Amino acid sequence: MSRRFIVEPRGLASWWLKLVIPIGSVLAAMVLGAAFLALTGNDWIEVYQKMADAAFGSGRGVAETLVSATPLILTGVAAAVAFKMLVWNIGGEGQLIFGAIMAAGVGIWLSESTPAVIAVVVVVAAGAVGGAFWASLSAVPKVYLGTNEIITTLMLNFIALNLMQYLVLGSSSPWRDPEATQFPQGRPIIENARIPEFFHRLDWGLFVAIGVAVAAWFVISKTRSGFEYRIVGNSFDTARYAGIRVPRKVLGTFLASGAAAGLAGSILVAGILGKMDPRSLDLGLGFTGIIVAALARLNPIAIIPVAVLMGALNNAGPSLQSIGVPDATVQILQGAILIFAVAGEFLILNRIRRPDPTAGEAKATAEAQTA
């Protein structure tokens, strides 16, 4: 026996392993982060305390963490539902931005006297429609012509970003605030379309995001349509064989994915921003959503805590500068978590064990007998 360890597929991982390994991955990343901080001459305990304090230490801190988590839940769900069906929608960024453009457009266009209930629902829904529309620009050619969605969704991110910047910074479109004379800004949406806040800056958008994640889980695991979705995500050929119209299913999933990302955009516009602000919408939330989805192993419910963790890290970053630690530390931690999570995924899928010498001999004898 030359090999000292045997790696073999685990088959069915127990539920506690699926829980312990991701938590272990996060802890391992923090140990690595601590080592890095210690090596660069920082007091790692102080840094972690400061981060925990900023993220969870006060009501305001918790609110800000959840504010950061809200769009990540939605872009995370957007990525997860698409990836689970082997649709590589990496255009969450563009779909979020186009959702924001639609939401802001509708929010500006609506009459000031529109009742708040209607205005909020219409503006938030406009974001979902916008996101789905932006996704359809990649989805329709993919399904009917076989174009590669990785490329089209990626390119459309830049188009959406530039379109948003043009609408506010480069033209005198209705999206630009005519009263902003110093530096161009987005025009505020009507007051009645703003999502009410309930705890510091935290607004009801959080519950929309959680609702979408729960709904995604429910549809996938409890409904007939979700069963079809799971079959398609397993094998297109099997799905066709079982009488499922695969193109339609892929199209529907792709649009739903875009709608979730678009909702993230409209909730930002109708929530904390109140207008289409190009700087605040260009934070890579769509891309971070992909990381969130990967860490959550594409499970919509797991996306919620993972998004909160990522939100906490984002929120903690700026506080580090006060103790002279660059806020890029947070990015190092995020990167380390992702790497450990990928390694952890391997442990969930495979088991590593010492070879059993007697088993090896038994196998050899069995082979000798058959030969």
Add this chain to the structure above:
Amino acid sequence: MADPAQISTPPAVELRKIDKSFYGVLANADVDFSLSRGEVHALLGENGAGKSTLCSVIAGLYRPDSGEMLMDGEVVDLKSPKDALAAGIGMVYQHFRLVSNLTVAENLALGNPEVGLRLSQSELEAEARELGERYDFPVDPTARIWQLSVGQQQRVEILKLLYRNVRILILDEPTAVLTPQEGQALFRAMRSLADEGRSLIFVSHKLHEVKQVSDRVTVLREGRVVGEVATADAEPRDLARMMVGKDLELPTREPNAAIGEPVLVVKDLVVADDRGLDAVDGLSLTVSAGEVVGIAGVSGNGQRELAQGIVGLMKVSGGSVELSGKDVTSTSVLRKIKRGIAYVPQNRLGMGLAPGLDTEDNLALKQFREPPYSNGPMLNQKAFKTKGAELIKGFDIRGVRPGLPIRLLSGGNLQKALIAREVTQDHCVLIARSPTRGLDVGATAVVREQILAERDRGIAVLLISEDLDELLALSDRLVVIYEGKIVGEMPASEATAERLGLLMSGHSEEQPA
């Protein structure tokens, strides 16, 4: 050929007592083979007879477990295809080894140690053009591989070997991908290569091709050489009998007396394959209630397209399919399932089952739309459990655990699950492709039992298989498919190895060879 001077020289390649097994299964056993200079030597045999393994041994891809190989009388030990190429042996595989976005000339240069670091495109192109013209094998050297037809790509593969100046060319089923005209061009090139003194090994299932192009034939069956003859002396019927086996075991059971009304009626069906060629070409067929019709044929003669055309997975471009008198030619797959077509595909995990879902989910893969599995838009998880447990018990599917992806079950249990699902849904026709392929004896028996039980229940069964034993054990009537057409039909009790072998290799009964 019969030049006495050549007989005295040692053969270009000689194999002595070659054994090769994979995971305990013998692919080649005690194979002796010799290839003379300047001959085209055909290897004939059914699927799985060991032809490709033998070629791969000669080409250095596999190392034999025992036995030796000689070239020009000297023992050689080829450790890799690279060694073989250096010794002058090259093989054209069924799946081409070409870089599709490089040009023909660039592909020729690839991996050639003589090309060195600097490429001269114009020189390469001139050489490629010259080679092509010499063998009447014109290919545009500046064309990129993806722009070429499959036949032209094959030429590039051959030119690649000629460019390396191989003396021994192995062509593994080269005509399988060619149109008849391309095939004829290939044969002409093969002859001129042989006339130059090169030796060729030609693998085929088709007797008429072997007759046309080869000098000698070696027939393999179950990994062993069962005969070697000069082509000129070989009677097609002898070759067919050697290929299929001495005596076929005739079915011991009585044909079903209770054959009812026609259920599945296929008329002049035309189905194109992935390349757009008509793989099923005007095929007509009737299967009645309580009857098992077996379709015999060498793989790649339209079996896949026939099955997928009937069930709606491939587009039917001509003819019709009727089910109990109703036309279902172009209805959707779902409609056909609901009308009563059950289908056991050859590809269990890739098509018949969803590999990552568990067994209970897979057992509901077609019926989940209806009660009790679903209730309006909602799934009824309980029904998945209870119905699943029923089938798992009833069909003795082992190794199942809730949540365990079905792909982790053994082949026999996969097939039991697949068949359990197909035969317990409402249906009047069962189409099964190679249902016992790769199964152990126990699972094979269970699957066969199920198919006969279907027949006894009055289901019309269409059994498409390359395994003659299976066809004879189960069918009431045998139909032979060749190049997308039915070329013969007989009650299973009248089938003989010779008759089937001839029909399967393209000799129609009316036109004796």
